[in-house]
Amino acid sequence: MSLLWLIPLLLVAGVVAWLSERVRTTLPNWISLITFIVATLWVTVVWFSGPDTNGLYANWVQDWIPRFGIDFRFEVDGLSLMLIGLTTFLGVVAVVSSWTETKTRHGFFQFNILWVMAGVVGVFSAFDLFLFFFFWEVMLIPMYFLIAIWGHEDKEYASMKFFLFTQISGLLMLVAIVALVWFNASSSGSLTFNYFELVNADLDSTTAKLLMLGFFIAFITKLPSVPVHTWLPDAHTQAPTAGSVILAGILLKTGAYGIIRFVITLFPDVSQDFCVWGMSLGVVSILYGGYLAYSQTDFKRLVAYSSIAHMGFILVGVYSFNKLGTQGAIITMIAHGFSTAALFMMAGSLQERLHSREMSKMGGLWVRAPRMGAVTMFFVIASVGMPGLGNFIGEFLVLIGAFQKSIVLTVFATIGIVVAAVYGLSLMQRSFQGVPNPNVPKMRDFAFREMSVMVLLMIALVWVGIYPQSLLRMSDTFVSMLEFVS
Amino acid sequence: MHLLWAIPALPLAGFLILFLTEGRLPKPVVSSIGAGSVGLAALLTGYIGWQFVSSDTTEFVSSSWTWMIVGDLDVSFRLWLDELSLVMVGVITGVGFLIHWYATGYMSDEEGYSRFFCYMNLFVFAMLMLVMGDNLLLLFLGWEGVGLCSYLLIGFFHKIPEFGYAARKAFVVTRVGDTFLIIALFLLFHQVSSLNIQDGLLFARENMSEGSTINTIICLLLLGGAVGKSAQVPLQTWLPDAMAGPTPVSALIHAATMVTAGVYLIARMQDFFLLSPTAMLCVAVVGLVTLLIASFTALVQSDIKRVLAYSTMSQIGYMFFALGVGAWSAGLFHLMTHAFFKALLFLASGSVILAMHHEQNMFKMGGLWKKLPVPFIGMLVGSAALVALPLTSGFFSKDAILLKAWKNDSDFSTLFWTVAVIAAFLTSLYTVRMMALTFFGKPQSEMHELKKESLWHPSRIRTVVPFALLAVLSIAGGWLGFEFTGRLFDDKGVHAELHFDPIALLTLGIPFAGVVVGYFLFASDLLDRRILIKNRMSELVSKFWGSGWGFDKAYDTMIVNPFRFIAQTRLNRNDVVDLFFKLIKFLASLFHHILSMFQTGHIRWYAFTMLGGLLLVLLTVVWI
Amino acid sequence: MTTAINIPLEHVFFLALILFLIGAFGVLIRRNIIFMLLSLELMMNACGLAFVAAGARWAEPDGQIMFMFILALAAAEVAVALGLVVQLARRFETLDIDRAEELNG
Numbered sequence A: 001m002s003l004l005w006l007i008p009l010l011l012v013a014g015v016v017a018w019l020s021e022r023v024r025t026t027l028p029n030w031i032s033l034i035t036f037i038v039a040t041l042w043v044t045v046v047w048f049s050g051p052d053t054n055g056l057y058a059n060w061v062q063d064w065i066p067r068f069g070i071d072f073r074f075e076v077d078g079l080s081l082m083l084i085g086l087t088t089f090l091g092v093v094a095v096v097s098s099w100t101e102t103k104t105r106h107g108f109f110q111f112n113i114l115w116v117m118a119g120v121v122g123v124f125s126a127f128d129l130f131l132f133f134f135f136w137e138v139m140l141i142p143m144y145f146l147i148a149i150w151g152h153e154d155k156e157y158a159s160m161k162f163f164l165f166t167q168i169s170g171l172l173m174l175v176a177i178v179a180l181v182w183f184n185a186s187s188s189g190s191l192t193f194n195y196f197e198l199v200n201a202d203l204d205s206t207t208a209k210l211l212m213l214g215f216f217i218a219f220i221t222k223l224p225s226v227p228v229h230t231w232l233p234d235a236h237t238q239a240p241t242a243g244s245v246i247l248a249g250i251l252l253k254t255g256a257y258g259i260i261r262f263v264i265t266l267f268p269d270v271s272q273d274f275c276v277w278g279m280s281l282g283v284v285s286i287l288y289g290g291y292l293a294y295s296q297t298d299f300k301r302l303v304a305y306s307s308i309a310h311m312g313f314i315l316v317g318v319y320s321f322n323k324l325g326t327q328g329a330i331i332t333m334i335a336h337g338f339s340t341a342a343l344f345m346m347a348g349s350l351q352e353r354l355h356s357r358e359m360s361k362m363g364g365l366w367v368r369a370p371r372m373g374a375v376t377m378f379f380v381i382a383s384v385g386m387p388g389l390g391n392f393i394g395e396f397l398v399l400i401g402a403f404q405k406s407i408v409l410t411v412f413a414t415i416g417i418v419v420a421a422v423y424g425l426s427l428m429q430r431s432f433q434g435v436p437n438p439n440v441p442k443m444r445d446f447a448f449r450e451m452s453v454m455v456l457l458m459i460a461l462v463w464v465g466i467y468p469q470s471l472l473r474m475s476d477t478f479v480s481m482l483e484f485v486s
Numbered sequence B: 001m002h003l004l005w006a007i008p009a010l011p012l013a014g015f016l017i018l019f020l021t022e023g024r025l026p027k028p029v030v031s032s033i034g035a036g037s038v039g040l041a042a043l044l045t046g047y048i049g050w051q052f053v054s055s056d057t058t059e060f061v062s063s064s065w066t067w068m069i070v071g072d073l074d075v076s077f078r079l080w081l082d083e084l085s086l087v088m089v090g091v092i093t094g095v096g097f098l099i100h101w102y103a104t105g106y107m108s109d110e111e112g113y114s115r116f117f118c119y120m121n122l123f124v125f126a127m128l129m130l131v132m133g134d135n136l137l138l139l140f141l142g143w144e145g146v147g148l149c150s151y152l153l154i155g156f157f158h159k160i161p162e163f164g165y166a167a168r169k170a171f172v173v174t175r176v177g178d179t180f181l182i183i184a185l186f187l188l189f190h191q192v193s194s195l196n197i198q199d200g201l202l203f204a205r206e207n208m209s210e211g212s213t214i215n216t217i218i219c220l221l222l223l224g225g226a227v228g229k230s231a232q233v234p235l236q237t238w239l240p241d242a243m244a245g246p247t248p249v250s251a252l253i254h255a256a257t258m259v260t261a262g263v264y265l266i267a268r269m270q271d272f273f274l275l276s277p278t279a280m281l282c283v284a285v286v287g288l289v290t291l292l293i294a295s296f297t298a299l300v301q302s303d304i305k306r307v308l309a310y311s312t313m314s315q316i317g318y319m320f321f322a323l324g325v326g327a328w329s330a331g332l333f334h335l336m337t338h339a340f341f342k343a344l345l346f347l348a349s350g351s352v353i354l355a356m357h358h359e360q361n362m363f364k365m366g367g368l369w370k371k372l373p374v375p376f377i378g379m380l381v382g383s384a385a386l387v388a389l390p391l392t393s394g395f396f397s398k399d400a401i402l403l404k405a406w407k408n409d410s411d412f413s414t415l416f417w418t419v420a421v422i423a424a425f426l427t428s429l430y431t432v433r434m435m436a437l438t439f440f441g442k443p444q445s446e447m448h449e450l451k452k453e454s455l456w457h458p459s460r461i462r463t464v465v466p467f468a469l470l471a472v473l474s475i476a477g478g479w480l481g482f483e484f485t486g487r488l489f490d491d492k493g494v495h496a497e498l499h500f501d502p503i504a505l506l507t508l509g510i511p512f513a514g515v516v517v518g519y520f521l522f523a524s525d526l527l528d529r530r531i532l533i534k535n536r537m538s539e540l541v542s543k544f545w546g547s548g549w550g551f552d553k554a555y556d557t558m559i560v561n562p563f564r565f566i567a568q569t570r571l572n573r574n575d576v577v578d579l580f581f582k583l584i585k586f587l588a589s590l591f592h593h594i595l596s597m598f599q600t601g602h603i604r605w606y607a608f609t610m611l612g613g614l615l616l617v618l619l620t621v622v623w624i
Numbered sequence C: 001m002t003t004a005i006n007i008p009l010e011h012v013f014f015l016a017l018i019l020f021l022i023g024a025f026g027v028l029i030r031r032n033i034i035f036m037l038l039s040l041e042l043m044m045n046a047c048g049l050a051f052v053a054a055g056a057r058w059a060e061p062d063g064q065i066m067f068m069f070i071l072a073l074a075a076a077e078v079a080v081a082l083g084l085v086v087q088l089a090r091r092f093e094t095l096d097i098d099r100a101e102e103l104n105g
Helices: A001-021 A029-047 A078-097 A106-125 A129-150 A156-186 A205-222 A231-238 A241-267 A270-297 A299-318 A321-355 A370-384 A390-405 A406-432 A448-466 A471-480 B008-021 B027-054 B083-106 B113-132 B136-154 B162-194 B198-208 B215-230 B239-246 B248-256 B258-268 B270-274 B277-301 B305-326 B328-355 B373-387 B395-405 B413-439 B463-488 B501-522 B529-534 B536-546 B550-567 B576-596 B604-622 C009-029 C031-055 C064-090
Strands: A058-065 A070-076 B060-070 B073-081
Touching: A001 A029, A001 A058, A001 A078, A001 A106, A001 B113, A029 A106, A058 A129, A058 A321, A070 A078, A070 A106, A070 A129, A070 B162, A078 A241, A078 A321, A078 A448, A106 A129, A106 A241, A106 A299, A106 B136, A129 A156, A129 A241, A156 A205, A156 A231, A205 A241, A205 A270, A231 A241, A231 A299, A231 B576, A231 C031, A241 A270, A241 A299, A270 A299, A270 A390, A270 A406, A270 B550, A299 A321, A299 A390, A299 A406, A321 A370, A321 A390, A321 A448, A321 A471, A321 B198, A370 A390, A370 A406, A370 A448, A390 A406, A390 A448, A390 B060, A390 B162, A406 B162, A406 B277, A406 B550, A471 B060, B008 B027, B008 B113, B027 B083, B027 B113, B073 B113, B073 B136, B083 B113, B083 B248, B083 B258, B083 B328, B083 B463, B113 B248, B113 B258, B136 B162, B136 B198, B136 B215, B136 B239, B136 B248, B136 B258, B136 B395, B162 B198, B162 B215, B162 B239, B162 C009, B198 B270, B215 B270, B215 B277, B239 B248, B239 B305, B248 B258, B248 B305, B248 B328, B248 B536, B258 B270, B258 B305, B258 B328, B277 B305, B277 B536, B305 B328, B305 B395, B305 B413, B328 B373, B328 B395, B373 B395, B373 B413, B395 B413, B395 B463, B395 B501, B413 B501, B604 C009, C009 C031, C031 C064
Parallel strands: none
Antiparallel strands: A058 A070, B060 B073
C-alpha cells in the first residue's frame, strides 16, 4: 500500500479523534498517539524496503482540475521520506509532550495536530504547485487554532501575528505560482501546475528574479530568517507545548524544504546570482538570532531565538550551492527537529511544573530533578554543536560547503558557534545549575512517559551524529540531481 | 592490533553504564567500573604498545564504519596508532588510571560520585579519540568532547554559581580557539580535498613550497586552536578559574592530558609547520610569552591550586617553545614527564586541601610536613621534577629543550634561550615558595581531624599507590621515556647529559640557584621579606602579576561587558526588527480607529449619511 | 373604455417626491422605531406611486409589477421589523432607536 495513504489516514484519524471525545476525554490522545506510532512504523518499513527503480518510495498521479492543468501529483523520494519520517516521529513527541497539558477540548486539539501533520506530509510530497499551495494552507489553519485556543497568556496576539505573516507570505507565493504558470503557458502553450514541467520553464531573467523572490520570501518567512522572523518568538512562546514542538520541529522545515526543492530548482540561474544575498541573510540570522537568544530571560523564547540562529545555517548551506552545503542543510533540518523539539518539550514540562517560563524563577533545578537536568544538558550540548551529535554534522557540512563559496561569510557564520556556546550554557546555568531556588521546594522529575520520548530523541540525535551516512544516502539522489556550477 | 578499537571503547562503555544507571549503582561498583575501565584500557595499551614496538609496522589502523561521504569529503571512524599517538595514549590511560584510582578515594564523600566517574570516563574516551583519530574531524570530535567534559567537571559542584561561571568561561574561551581550529579544517579541506591527517601531511610534503602563505595561514589557525585548548597567551585566562573542579579533574584534565592537546595537534601537523618558519616563530613566541607571564603570576598566588595552574601554563609554554624551536622530540618528552610530575603535584595538593577542610590558601597552611608525610613526599618529588633537579624526569626533558634552543640556528636563539632560562629560574622560585608556605614554617590553622577509616586518608592504599607510581614515573620517566620519544621525530632529540660545556653547566645550575634564592626569600629568616612586601612599587607589581597580568580585566572590559550590556539591558530584548512590523500594526489600527469613528450605532445617522451620499451622487451625475 | 382623467405625470411625480421626502424626514427625525417604520412604509409607497404613474404613462405593465414587488417587500419588511421592535422593546425596554447604539465603532 502506498505511503501516500498516510495523508487520508491522518485526516480521518483527526476526525475520529475529535468525535471520540464524546466517549471519553482521554480517547483522543490515544487515537492520536497510536496513529502517529503506526505512521512512524510505516515510514520505517518503507524506508527499509527501499525505493523503486525510479528512486521513489511512493507516487500517485490523478487528474484534479484538468482544464487548469492541476493534478494530484504526489511523489516521495529519499528527501521527502526523511522529512515525512521526521514529521510522524515528532508527531509522537508532540502528542506525548501535551498529554496532560490540555484542559479543554481534547478532541479538537488532537484533530488540529493530526490535520497539521497531514498538511505537512502533503507539503513534503506534493509535486504539483497548486497542490503544494493547498497543503501549505492546510497546515496553517489548524496551527493557528492550536495557538489561539490552547496558547498561553498572550495567545491572541501571537496567533494573529503567526497567521498574518504566514498568510501574507503564502499569498505572495500564490501570486508567484500563478505568474510562473502563466508565463510558462504563454511560452510553451500548455497550462500546467506540474512541477516537472515548470522546472523547464523558459523565463527571461527579470521575470525569473521576481518570481524567485516571491517564493523566497514566502519560504524565509516560514524558515524564518531575519528580517521576517519576528512572528516566531511570539508564536513559540505562546503556543502549547505540542504546538511549539510541531512548529519548531517540522513547520520551520517546510520553509527550508521549499527553498531546497522549489526555489533553487525552479530558478537555478537567478538563485546562483542570488547566493551571496542568501548566505548573508543566513549569517545575519545566525548572529542576530544568537545574540537575541542570549538576551532572553524566558526559557522558551531563548530556544525560539536559537531556532532562528540554526535556521540561518540552513540558508547558508543551501546558498553555498554545492553538495556539502546542501547536504549539511538537510542534516541540520533533521537534527534541529530532534534537538529543538526536545528543548521545547522541556520548556513545556518546566512550565507545567513551575507555572512559569521565566528563568529567574528557576535555578538549581538539577538538585530537584536530576533527570530533567541531564536531559536538558544533553540537548543543550547538542544544539551547541557537539561533534558526535546530529547538529554538529549539519553545521559542519554547511560551513565546510560555504567555505568553498565565501570565506568571509563562513568565518562570520563560524563565530555563531561561539555565540551558541554562550547562550546555550547560560540557559543551562540559569535554569538547572546554581543555588537551588528556595521558591521551588520540590519538583516532579521526569517519569516514564516523558523519559521514553526523550530517550528516543537522544538516540535519534546520536544516530544522526555518528552515522549520518544513513541519512546522506537518502537525500543523495536528490542532491546529486542539482546542477551545481563549481 | 585487532583490539585497538577496544582502548577507547572501554572508557566509553564505562561512561554508558554509569550514564544509563543514573547513579543507582553502589559506590564500590561505580569505582570498579569507573577506574576499572580506564585501568583495563591502560593494560591493553601496554599490550598493544609492546606489540607495536616489537613489530616492524609504522602504524596500527583499526577501521570501523563510515562517518560520512559527501562529495570529496570522506571521513570514517578510523583509529590510527603510530608512535606519537602511542605516547599520548600511554599517558592518557596510564596517568588517567592512576588519577581515577586516587579519585575513588578522594571523591568518596562527595555527592554525585557516579556522575563524576561518568564524566571522567567520557573524558578519557574523548581524549583517546583526539589522539587516535586518523582524520581531523575525528580529532575535532575528541577536541570538543574533552572541552565538554572539562566544562562538566569544572562545574561539577553545580550548586555554586562561581564554579558554573568558571566552567562556562572555560568552555567559551576554548571554543574561541576551536573556531580557529575548525576554520583551519575548512581551509585544509579546501586545499587538500581531504581531512585525513596522513593525506594532509603527504600533501604538505609534496605540494607546498616552503613559506607559502596559505600554509602559514593554516598553521596559524591551527596554532589558534592549540592556544585555546592549551591555555596559552592570549587565551589562557580560563585555566586558573578551571581549578574550581575537583582536584583529580585538575590533575587529569587541566594538567596531564587535555591541556597538552594543543601540543599534540602541532606535533601531529608537523609537516605543515616545518614549511612555515613564520608559524614556527609564532609558536615559540607564544610559548615563551606564556612561560614568562605564567611564571611571574605563579610567584604571587596564594591559592595552592592556582600556583599549580599557572605552573601548568608555563610548562606547556615550554612545550610550545620546544616545538617552535624545532625540538619536537624534546617537546613531546616534556609533555610526558610533565604529565607524571604535575599529576603527582596535583594529587598531593588535593590530599593537603582535603586535610585542611577544603582550604586552598597556602598562607593558612604551614608546617604540614610532619602531619601529612605521604603528600609531602609526593609533593617533594613532584617539585624536584618541576624545577628540573638533575636525575629527575623534568631535568632530562627541560634540559633537552634548553639545549636544543641554544643550538637552534635562528636569529633569536640566544634571546629565546635566555628567556627560557630566566623562566626556569622563576620556576624554582615559585616552587620553593609553594613548598615553604605549605609544608614548612609554623602551622597557621588547624587541620581536619583525620580518621583512619576515611577513604581519602593519605595513608590509604588507594592514595599511596598512585602517589608511589607517579613518583617513580616522575623520576624514572626521564630515563625510560627519552629513548622512546627520541624515535618520534627526525630530530632524534637531544640527550641531556652531564656535559661539561658551559651552557650545559649553566642550565644544570639554574634550578639550584633558584632553589637557593627561593630558600633565602621564602623559607629562611635571614632575609626580611617585609621589605619586599611593604614597598609600594612591589605591591603594585604583585597585584599586576597576581591578576594574571590583567588579561581577565582587559577581556572583561573589551568583550564580555559590552556584550552583556547590549544583551542584558532591556535595550533590545524585544528585537528592533519587530518595530517595523509593530509600525505596520500601529498604522492599521490607527486607520481602523479613524474609520470606526463614523460608525456611531445611530441608525438615523446612517440613514442621513446614506441620503446625503445619494444626493451627492445624484448631484454629481447631474452637474457633470 | 372610460377616458382616463388626465393628470400630468409631473404632478404625480411631485406628489411622490413630497411623500418620499416626508418619509425620509420622518426616518431621520423620529426616534420612535414605530414611527420610523411608518415613515419607511411611506417612502416605499411613494416609490410605488411613481412606478405606477410611470407605468400608466408609457402603458407598460412593468410599473405595476414593480409595485407588487414593493408590496411583497413591504410585507416582508414589516414582518422582520416588527420582530425587531418586539425584541427592542424587550431588551432595551424602550422604543427609542437612539438607545440601541451598541454597534458603534
